[in-house]
Amino acid sequence: MLLDMAADGFGDRPVVGRGGDGLTPVRLRELAAGGARLIRDSDADSVVYLAVNGPAFHVALFAAARAGVPLVPVNYRLGAGQLAALLSNHPRALGICDPEQASALRAAGLSVRSPAEWLTDAADADGSGDPVESDAPAVLIYTSGTTSAPKGVVLRHHNLVSYVLGTVEFAGAQQDEAALMSVPPYHIAAVSNVLSNLYSGRRVLTLEQFTPEGWLDLVRSERVTNAMVVPTMLARIMDAPNLSRSAPALRTLAYGGARMPLRVIETALREWPHVEFVNAYGLTETSSTIAVLGPDEHRTALTSEDPAVRARLGSAGRPVPGIELEIRDELDAATEPGVSGRIWVRGEQVSGEYAGQGSATDDDGWFDTRDHGHLDADGYLFVEGRADDTIIRGAENIAPAEIEDVLLRHPDVLDAVVIGVPDEEWGQRIEAVVVPRDGSAPDPDGLRAEVRKALRGSRTPDRINFWPELPRTVTGKLVRRDIVATLTAERP
Structure with missing residues (x-):
């Protein structure tokens, strides 16, 4: 539905790749239809994507959706044993991977195409997708496993669509806007960025290997207006000596994925006074962002003499529309403002479902994020880290x-x-x-x-x-x- 809306609404506007030869929504829809035919003809029950970001990922996401099977983006940095264990969960998948990973996928019994072969074959195939139920699985993303073994999070179509409709204005981007995505495809931010930027009509570029110099060069050469980084990236940009940080076209910079040191965001706000900063907090299990600290809140906090307002620069902001959020103590009772506890959330975009384990939400639809935090008197969320930490x-x-x-x-x-x-x-x-x-x-x-x-x-x-x-x-x-x-x- 989201791709059809984009193709019908601004079909000749490039939305993927460089400005001169990027894919339009109409072409993306054609490739997705061809890719869906390839998936159905192979009798695959999922699509494993084991490659860097780029147009092939966009096509794989929508082709899998049209074929009615989930996309499974996999960490291409996994060791051989970890990768084999994960692939054993998907023996009937169609695989898309870089050539150096092909032998691992074939050993697991998958049929394999490189990203280039996938795009070529999708262009040569004819097909159209049947309607997909809104509660069908759309994406299965494995958690990073930083504190425990990775788990496969099931995101259904209605989870992802709810996130997009609740946070993005259709066709809200101007014709010249371009977004730079610097996260790998196996991260929820990559999926949400594909969907939200397409829905808004914004062209998306990807950076395969981050360096401060490479990031800034691409921002300048492609006149990137919107970008998303993780805190370590912004820290490296701000801390790099003798580096020109000029980015005149940049309008909005979103960050998330980990805690941002106050020193770094304060430096960035002063370095780029023309840029609007957005802190986005979310989880794979919540289809990405559930709380946002917006641009005006950043600037107000930076200049305020009120300690409570200034402290909000270290917050995750307030819940996005459609999300309910509570802080609960060890007895599952809601805490008062300023009192720490576990962060619980509820909403249509919240999945809280794990492959083979079912839903982790309670009877009322609330999901325990396993993050600790507190709310201030005005409802700003301060994330204090994982409960396990x-x-x-x-x-x-x-x-x-x-x-x-x-x-x-x-x-x-x-x-x-x-x-x-x-x-x-x-x-x-x-x-x-x-x-x-x-x-x-x-x-x-x-x-x-x-x-x-x-x-x-x-x-x-x-x-x-x-x-x-x-x-x-x-x-x-x-x-x-x-x-x-x-x-x-x-x-x-």
């Missing part, structure tokens, strides 16, 4: 985020994470891992003193470790289990 030291619950915020404010600290490590006396001890800025050598006792000055002594790290970098996913999420495993092995 909470440190319990001597029966006191400690959110790593508040300690990390103090460390990241230090001028010699580039990156930081705080975790709980098993301890016989306290249950858990607090350890921090800090990545120093190039050329700096922060003093661990000095950093601990900064935390003690800003927070209570019980929240001061027992030890600070210095590493050259932190293990993160491509979307900027910390792989905490790897950090815990390393520190535990070092100090049993």
Whole structure:
């Protein structure tokens, strides 16, 4: 439906790729119809996409929809064992992958095409899709597995369409608008960006390999007006020495996927006064964004002298239309403003469903995000981290985020994470891992003193470790289990 609306509404406007030779919605619809024929002829029950982003991904998403089967975008950085285990869940899939991954898919019994072959064959095939039920599975996305084994999240057509209709204005983009997407196809933001930008009529470009220089070059050469980044990307852009950050055409920059250090967003707001910043908080299980901190709220918070208003620069904003949000305590009772608890959400776009496990929503449709947070008096959401990340030291619950915020404010600290490590006396001890800025050598006792000055002594790290970098996913999420495993092995 969304593709048909775009094709009928602005069919000759390029919406995928470079301005000179991009795909129009009409051409995208033709390729999707041809791709759907290929899927049906192969008797596939799903489409596994194991390649970088680009036009082939767009065609695969809509072709799978027209064929009535789910698209399964897979992390192309997985190891051989992890990939084989995941592919065993999809033995009847049609595979689209880069050539170096073809043998793994064939070993799993899949028929395989490269992205180029997929586009060529789709162009040569004729076909049209039958109507698809709104509750049919549209996409199956595996979670990043940063704290546990990856799970397949089932997103149905009505979940994704609800998200788009509730947050995007049809044909709302101007003819010259172009969006740059710098997240891989196996992330929910990639799927939601394809749908929302198509629905608004905005051309989408992709960047396969991020570097600050490459990102800015593409922004300038293609006159990108809208972009989405993860916090580590924006930090690298802002921190790169001797780099011209001129981006005159850029109008809106959205960020999300992980916590944004206040230092970075404050720098970006001052560096690009002409850009509107948007913080989007969401999960795979919620079909992307469920809360937004908008442009005016960013600027107001930056310049406000009211501490409560200024603090909102570190918030995720307020719920988007169609989303209900509650903070609940350990007894499932709603908390008062300012009191931390688990973040629960409800709405049409919320799936909360896992392949082979069914729905994780309660009888009233509420989904436990397993994120900790609190609401302020005006309904702004502050996300404090995963519930699994909470440190319990001597029966006191400690959110790593508040300690990390103090460390990241230090001028010699580039990156930081705080975790709980098993301890016989306290249950858990607090350890921090800090990545120093190039050329700096922060003093661990000095950093601990900064935390003690800003927070209570019980929240001061027992030890600070210095590493050259932190293990993160491509979307900027910390792989905490790897950090815990390393520190535990070092100090049993």
